[in-house]
Amino acid sequence: xxxxxxxxxxxxxxxxxxxxxxxxxxxxxxxxxxxxxxxxxxxxxxxxxxxxxxxxxxxxxxxxxxxxxxxxxxxxxxxxxxxxxxxxxxxxxxxx
Amino acid sequence: xxxxxxxxxxxxxxxxxxxxxxxxxxxxxxxxxxxxxxxxxxxxxxxxxxxxxxxxxxxxxxxxxxxxxxxxxxxxxxxxxxxxxxxxxxxxxxxxxxxxxxxxxxxxxxxxxxxxxxxxxxxxxxxxxx
Numbered sequence: 001x002x003x004x005x006x007x008x009x010x011x012x013x014x015x016x017x018x019x020x021x022x023x024x025x026x027x028x029x030x031x032x033x034x035x036x037x038x039x040x041x042x043x044x045x046x047x048x049x050x051x052x053x054x055x056x057x058x059x060x061x062x063x064x065x066x067x068x069x070x071x072x073x074x075x076x077x078x079x080x081x082x083x084x085x086x087x088x089x090x091x092x093x094x095x096x
Numbered sequence: 097x098x099x100x101x102x103x104x105x106x107x108x109x110x111x112x113x114x115x116x117x118x119x120x121x122x123x124x125x126x127x128x129x130x131x132x133x134x135x136x137x138x139x140x141x142x143x144x145x146x147x148x149x150x151x152x153x154x155x156x157x158x159x160x161x162x163x164x165x166x167x168x169x170x171x172x173x174x175x176x177x178x179x180x181x182x183x184x185x186x187x188x189x190x191x192x193x194x195x196x197x198x199x200x201x202x203x204x205x206x207x208x209x210x211x212x213x214x215x216x217x218x219x220x221x222x223x224x225x226x
């Protein structure tokens with residue numbers, strides 16, 4: 001299982017499509033920086049293929065005033081949880 | 097576990113450096129080893145000795161130096177990416193006939209081979225792009 005890390009909003013970059021197309025069936029995706037916009041209910045449909053495997057970084061949500069506004073399907077983790085996700089994955093892949 | 101970080105984003109123009117520093121601190125707080133931070137592409141600007149951000153903003157150089165001072169984390173800067181951006185230590189400044197220098201210890205100018213070694217010698221290499 002690999003952890004993919006995406007820092008771009010689906011509104012500003014299509015790189016998320018490459019990430020999703022590359023991901024294995026067990027792989028997870030963590031949204032960080034502007035990428036956390038993808039966790040909003042209006043944008044989360046772009047990631048519907050990843051049900052249960054989509055995460056968003058709490059600190060970056062808070063910095064953008066988006067805390068508590070994520071879609072219920074997204075698992076919110078803090079930076080400690082970010083490290084934990086990297087522990088559980090064999091490797092990480094960053095998309096930017 | 098042994099971790100390493102590859103930072104490609106410049107300071108204060110992308111969030112990458114702030115994300116990487118926050119991640120580095122969290123890695124250490126969880127009891128892991130951080131084998132090194134490799135600064136590459138615009139990420140080399142994080143080693144600018146004369147960086148002087150406003151006092152109410154995070155000081156990135158101080159942040160990296162703190163990691164080195166407290167936990168002995170090596171701070172490796174790609175020499176080829178650094179030189180073409182005007183970042184050089186005293187030795188390179190002398191070699192290129194330049195007055196003054198813009199990189200100093202604990203940052204060290206190294207080659208890409210060091211990045212390969214870092215990647216091979218750790219359990220997790222995490223990249224922070226611009």
